[in-house]
Amino acid sequence: MAISTALFIIIASITGIILAFEPISNKLQPYSPANIEQITVAETVGVLSNKYDEIITLEIDENNFVSTSVVTKEGKSETFYINPKTGEKVGDIIEKAPIFEFATNLHRSLFLKSTGRFLIGFVSFLLLLIAISGVVLIAKRQGGFLKIFSKIVKEDFNQYYHIILGRYFLIPIIIITITGVYLSLEKFSLLPKDKNIHQQNLAFNNEASKLKTTDFDFFQKTKLADVTSLEFPFSSDEEDYFYVKTVDNELAIHQFNGQIVSNKKQSLTSLGSYYSLILHTGQGSILWSIVLLLACFTILFFIFSGFSLTLKRRKNTSVIKNKFYKDEAEFIILVGSETGSTYNFATVFYKALLTSNKTAFISDLNSYTTYKKAKNIIVFTATYGDGEAPVNATKFINKFNQIIQKNTIQFSVIGFGSTDYQAYCKFAILVHSTMQLHKKFVPVLPIFKIDNQSFSAFENWLKEWNSYYRLNLHINKEDLDKNKPKEQIFRVINKTELNCDNTFLIELKPSKKLKFTSGDLLSITPKNENKNRLYSIAKVNGNILLSIKKHEFGVCSNYLKFVNKNDKIVASIVKNDSFHFPDKAKEIILIANGTGIAPFLGMISKNSKKKIHLFWGGRTKESLKIYQNKIEHAIENKSLTSFHSAFSQEQKEKFYVQDLLTNHSELIAKTLRNGDEILICGSLAMQRGVISALNTITEKSLKTSIKKYQENHQIKTDCY
Numbered sequence: 001m002a003i004s005t006a007l008f009i010i011i012a013s014i015t016g017i018i019l020a021f022e023p024i025s026n027k028l029q030p031y032s033p034a035n036i037e038q039i040t041v042a043e044t045v046g047v048l049s050n051k052y053d054e055i056i057t058l059e060i061d062e063n064n065f066v067s068t069s070v071v072t073k074e075g076k077s078e079t080f081y082i083n084p085k086t087g088e089k090v091g092d093i094i095e096k097a098p099i100f101e102f103a104t105n106l107h108r109s110l111f112l113k114s115t116g117r118f119l120i121g122f123v124s125f126l127l128l129l130i131a132i133s134g135v136v137l138i139a140k141r142q143g144g145f146l147k148i149f150s151k152i153v154k155e156d157f158n159q160y161y162h163i164i165l166g167r168y169f170l171i172p173i174i175i176i177t178i179t180g181v182y183l184s185l186e187k188f189s190l191l192p193k194d195k196n197i198h199q200q201n202l203a204f205n206n207e208a209s210k211l212k213t214t215d216f217d218f219f220q221k222t223k224l225a226d227v228t229s230l231e232f233p234f235s236s237d238e239e240d241y242f243y244v245k246t247v248d249n250e251l252a253i254h255q256f257n258g259q260i261v262s263n264k265k266q267s268l269t270s271l272g273s274y275y276s277l278i279l280h281t282g283q284g285s286i287l288w289s290i291v292l293l294l295a296c297f298t299i300l301f302f303i304f305s306g307f308s309l310t311l312k313r314r315k316n317t318s319v320i321k322n323k324f325y326k327d328e329a330e331f332i333i334l335v336g337s338e339t340g341s342t343y344n345f346a347t348v349f350y351k352a353l354l355t356s357n358k359t360a361f362i363s364d365l366n367s368y369t370t371y372k373k374a375k376n377i378i379v380f381t382a383t384y385g386d387g388e389a390p391v392n393a394t395k396f397i398n399k400f401n402q403i404i405q406k407n408t409i410q411f412s413v414i415g416f417g418s419t420d421y422q423a424y425c426k427f428a429i430l431v432h433s434t435m436q437l438h439k440k441f442v443p444v445l446p447i448f449k450i451d452n453q454s455f456s457a458f459e460n461w462l463k464e465w466n467s468y469y470r471l472n473l474h475i476n477k478e479d480l481d482k483n484k485p486k487e488q489i490f491r492v493i494n495k496t497e498l499n500c501d502n503t504f505l506i507e508l509k510p511s512k513k514l515k516f517t518s519g520d521l522l523s524i525t526p527k528n529e530n531k532n533r534l535y536s537i538a539k540v541n542g543n544i545l546l547s548i549k550k551h552e553f554g555v556c557s558n559y560l561k562f563v564n565k566n567d568k569i570v571a572s573i574v575k576n577d578s579f580h581f582p583d584k585a586k587e588i589i590l591i592a593n594g595t596g597i598a599p600f601l602g603m604i605s606k607n608s609k610k611k612i613h614l615f616w617g618g619r620t621k622e623s624l625k626i627y628q629n630k631i632e633h634a635i636e637n638k639s640l641t642s643f644h645s646a647f648s649q650e651q652k653e654k655f656y657v658q659d660l661l662t663n664h665s666e667l668i669a670k671t672l673r674n675g676d677e678i679l680i681c682g683s684l685a686m687q688r689g690v691i692s693a694l695n696t697i698t699e700k701s702l703k704t705s706i707k708k709y710q711e712n713h714q715i716k717t718d719c720y
C-alpha cells in the first residue's frame with residue numbers, strides 16, 4: 001500500500017512541480033497593462049463599443065488579464081487580450097504549452113480517463129490522511145501540540161528535515177490535498193447540485209427610461225477587478241439581458257435601462273470549485289505557485305526520507321520479525337541490549353515459546369506500550385555505563401510509569417551484566433523494583449542475574465521459569481550461537497613495545513572485507529577460554545587499531561601481549577551504533593583516559609571537515625608516548641583542532657582529565673548549546689568525574705543539568 005501510494009504521489013508531485021510553472025509563466029506575460037482596480041466596467045464597455053462592431057463577451061481572468069470576444073468592423077470574430085483602458089488588442093489568448101498539456105493529463109488522470117481520475121483523487125485523500133497523522137506524530141514526539149515548534153534534536157538528517165519541513169508545509173499540503181479531493185468529487189458529480197435560481201429584484205422598475213450603456217448606474221459603479229465575466233445581450237429583444245458574473249454572484253442587467261433585473265447567488269458548491277481550482281493550481285499568484293512548487297518538492301522529500309527512516313528502523317529494531325501483533329500475545333518479551341547479546345538470549349526464548357504454541361511478542365524496552373491480551377512480561381536487560389540503561393531501554397522507566405495496562409500482569413526480570421562492574425546488573429534491578437511497585441504487576445520470580453552471558457546460568461533461570469509456568473521450554477546452546485556475531489580471522493600487522501604503564505597498540509588486518517567503523521567493538525575470546533573481552537576499535541586505513549592495557553592476570557590482554565607480527569587471531573566485530581562518530585555535529589569534544597583514546601584515534605584519522613578537541617588523561621608524560629606521533633600528525637594536518645592532556649602523577653597534586661575541563665567551560669557550553677556532541681571513552685571512574693565536571697559547567701553556563709544533554713544524545717559514553 002505504501003509503495004503503490006508513493007508511486008502515484010511521486011507522479012502527482014513531479015507533474016505538480018512542472019505545472020507550478022504554468023501560472024508563473026502566464027502571470028509574467030505582459031497582458032495586464034492597466035490597473036483594473038481603477039477602471040469601471042462602463043469605461044471598458046465604452047471604448048470597446050466604439051472600436052468594434054459587436055461585443056459578445058468580456059472576461060477578466062485570475063491574472064487580471066482582460067480578454068474580449070468581438071466581431072470586428074471587418075466582420076471577423078476574434079478573441080484576444082485587450083488594454084481595458086483603450087480597448088486596443090495587446091495579445092493573443094495564451095495557448096497551453098504541450099509540456100503543460102501533457103503534465104496536466106498525467107496529473108489529473110494518468111492518461112487513464114475516469115479510472116485515473118479516481119486513483120488520483122483517492123491518493124490525494126490518502127495524502128491528506130498521511131499529512132494529518134504526521135502532525136499527530138510530531139505532536140506526540142514533541143510532547144504536545146503546543147510544543148510542535150519547540151527545538152528538535154538533530155539525530156538524523158532525514159528525521160530532522162522530515163519534521164522541520166513537516167511543520168512548514170503541513171498547511172499547503174493539506175490545502176493541496178483537500179482541493180484535489182474536491183476537484184475529483186466535482187468531476188464525478190459527487191458534490192451537491194447547484195439549486196440556486198435567479199431571484200427577481202423587487203426594486204426593478206420596468207418603466208425607467210432608456211440610457212446609454214456607458215451611463216448604466218451598475219456599470220459605472222462596478223470596477224473591472226470585481227467582475228469575472230460580462231456577457232452581452234444576444235439580440236435587441238428586451239428579454240435579453242447583460243449577464244455579469246462576479247466570484248459569488250450572477251446578475252441580469254436590463255439592456256436598455258441598465259437596472260438589475262434579477263440575481264443569483266453562486267452556490268457553496270460552485271464557490272468551492274472556484275477556490276479549489278485557484279488554490280490547487282496557483283493561477284493568478286506567483287507567490288502561491290511558488291509555495292505549491294516547494295510543497296511538491298517537500299512531498300518528494302517526505303517519501304524519500306519516510307522510506308529511509310522505515311528501513312533504518314527495521315534494520316535497527318526488528319532483529320526478529322514478530323509473528324503476532326502486540327495486542328494478540330499472551331507473553332511479552334522486552335529487551336534492553338546494546339551490543340545484541342541479550343537480544344540473542346531473548347530471541348531464542350521467544351522462539352521456544354512459539355514452539356510451545358504460546359502467543360508471544362518481542363520488542364525493545366523503549367517500545368513499551370499497551371498490550372491488550374498480555375498476561376506475562378519477561379524483561380531481558382543488560383546494564384551499561386555506570387549501572388545505566390542500554391541505549392534501547394533509556395525511556396522504559398518513564399514510559400512504564402505512564403502507560404496503563406488493562407490486565408494484571410505477571411512479570412519476571414532477567415539481568416545480563418558483568419561482575420567486573422561495580423554496578424552489577426543495576427539497571428535490571430531498577431526495572432525489577434519499578435515493576436514491583438506497580439499495583440497491576442505481580443513478580444513471579446525473584447530477579448535473576450547472569451554474569452558474562454553465562455549459558456549455564458541462563459539454563460538455571462529457564463528451569464525456574466519453566467517450573468513456575470509448568471512449561472517445558474527447551475533451549476540449546478547451538479541455537480544461541482547461531483545468532484552470535486560471526487567470528488573472523490585477523491592478521492597482526494603491527495604491535496608496539498610495552499609502554500611505561502603496560503599499554504601497547506596492536507594493529508589487525510581483517511582477512512576479508514568487513515564492515516565496521518571506529519567505536520565498534522572487537523570481541524576476542526582467547527583460545528581455550530570461554531569468556532570474551534571487548535575492545536573499542538579505531539579504524540585506521542581499513543585496519544583495526546586497538547589500544548590494550550596488559551593486566552597482570554588479564555587473560556585476554558596477556559594473550560594479545562604475546563601474539564607476534566603475522567600471527568592470526570580469531571575475533572568478531574560487535575556493532576556499537578551508539579558510539580559512532582557524529583555525522584551531523586560540526587564541533588566535537590572527545591574525552592578519554594588511558595586506552596580509551598583508541599576509538600578516537602580512528603575517528604580523528606578520517607576527519608577532514610569538523611572541529612575536534614581531544615582531552616586525554618594519563619599517568620605520566622611517558623604514558624602519552626605511544627600516541628604522541630599520531631596526535632602530532634593529526635594536529636599538523638588539521639584533522640584535530642586542539643589537544644589537551646592531564647597527567648595525574650607529574651605533580652604533587654593529582655590532576656585528572658576532568659580537572660582540565662573546567663578551564664574550557666566556554667568551549668564545552670558552546671558545543672552543547674549548539675547541539676554538537678561530546679564523546680567519552682575510558683574508565684568508569686573517569687566517566688563519573690567527567691560527567692560531574694560537565695554538570696557543573698552546564699548548571700553554571702547553561703542553567704540546566706547535564707541530564708538534558710544526555711537525553712538529547714549529545715553526550716555519548718563507552719566506559720568500562
Ligand SMILES: Cc1cc2nc3c(=O)[nH]c(=O)nc-3n(C[C@H](O)[C@H](O)[C@H](O)COP(=O)(O)O)c2cc1C
Nearest residue numbers: 337338339340341342382383387417418421424425
Ligand atoms: C561499556 C560497558 C559498560 C558496562 N557496564 C556494566 C555495568 O555497569 N554493570 C553490569 O552489570 N554490566 C555492565 N556491562 C556488561 C554488559 O551488561 C554485559 O556484557 C551484557 O551481557 C551485554 O549485553 P548486550 O550485548 O545485550 O548489550 C558493561 C559492558 C560494557 C561494554
